Amino acid sequence: MLVFGIPDPQIWIGYVLALGFTLACIVYGFMNWNRGGANDGS
């Protein structure tokens, strides 16, 4: 299966994971935006 012209799943899965981890960083940052402040007991 060609994905954007790339035939090897071991390559395009790498791209999918890179984008997935980036999304995870964004979600984590938003979910914990106000957690762990100096007055929050951390």
Place this chain on the structure above:
Amino acid sequence: MAVDTLLMTVLVLIYLGATLVIGYIGYKQTKNTEDYLVAGRNSHPFVIALSYGATFISTSAIIGFGGAAANLGMGVIWLTVLNIGVGILLAFVLFGKKTREIGQRVKAVTFPDLMCKIYKSPLLQYISGFIIVISMPLYTAAILIGGARFIEPTLNLPYTSALLIFAVITALYVVFGGIIAVMYTDAFQGTIMLIGMTLLLVLTYLAIGGVTAGNTALTNMADLVPKALASQGMTGWTSVPELGSPIWFTLVTTIVLGVGIGVLAQPQLVVRFMTAKDNRSLNRAVLVGGPFILMMTGVAFTVGALTNVYFYQHSGQIAIDAAGGNVDAVMPLFINLAMPDIFVVIFMLTLLSAAMSTLSALYHAMGTALTVDLWGRGRECALSLRSNQYGIILMMIVSTLLAFVLPISIIARATAMFMGLCAAAFLPAFAVGVYAKVPSTRAAIASMLSGAVTWFFWTAFVHTAEAKPLGLCQYIFGKPVLLPLPWSVIDPLVIALPVSFVVMCVLQWQAGKHPAPGTVAA
């Protein structure tokens, strides 16, 4: 190079002027040694994220690993997966918060100082300080080379002058402004890098006919893989090498694991956690850090591989041939030939930013390791601004001299070597140190030493890529390496990290079963 010299000069001067002004603001905010070493533990999340990212990503990532992708193909993207998953998510969430909390509690100011205070062992401070002082100049020299390689043709300067100017200007604001100046300028430089790399991705795909067309063209070039690489397992630029082949081992063990895991225990990055005011700052930094790293390494590795399409379409050669066999020259050549003039200037500023942000952090980490952790340990002078400034200047000179003697195509390899050593020596002791209730000093010392010694042994006597040019094995044993394939292509990290990890775990477990008299939980 057809870039207008006046335009180039004006923009470079504006960039340098802005950098020095921001550095000066950092200098004015530096009131005491804690400011100079850990930014008063009060950094803004945006500054932490960009400073961490810009320090993490250097010319090595863009020039060295971009060139490695031109040579080995898109499989290098797995390094981006680890860069984000391990280098940002794991590093900030698992290690960053604990490091900040402990660093603040014990008032640690450097990575070796943190290790010393966690384990209550000055010896650990000496060992980690020593490892930093002897290994970090190698990485620093690689970054200097990467920057100078691009400045040389772009500004038409002799290589020596390019390297010296580069080294001195960066040192200027580090020496005077300390880590506040370093982090402020990092944030500014990180912003430029983000703009530059975004443009690079878009313009590259435009130059080769779009995403699918460009990737397909690269896929169709598989039969152009040089015979020497094909015989070592390379199958094309859009497929991973044959499982278990020498190139597969190099890609997976040296490039992906060596750098991907090595980032976790890099002293100059760990210190950034200690500059955060609270865990909220680190949570917010994750949001900025992930996308930043994706746009740095993801773009560099993708574009690196795609340069083959451009060179083949325009000169009938693959990238490495067009660059005269020098991996480090592929990206600069591509930018100079394929990009519009104005982008050449923007990319030069991007590279300057990438190099200066990492260089400044390394100068700071090396200089403070020399002063706080080795020469001045336990002495009051260790915490004087003047002593740390001298330490930074001395380490800058050492790194610059090293840059003149390193061979070509060294950038990616030197980076992987430094990161591999950091992981092998520091990671188990660091991880246990921040999490264990009663971390064992004996275990940490044994782990650090076993990791470093195994790494040195494998590098000097087994791993062909380093052992052969080093010549020590040949001199002592009369043969270039001690072990045959596949051992000779397995990166030292893959051997040394498990060794130091097992040593740490076994001795820590023993210490837990038989605690020393008087030992209490931290």
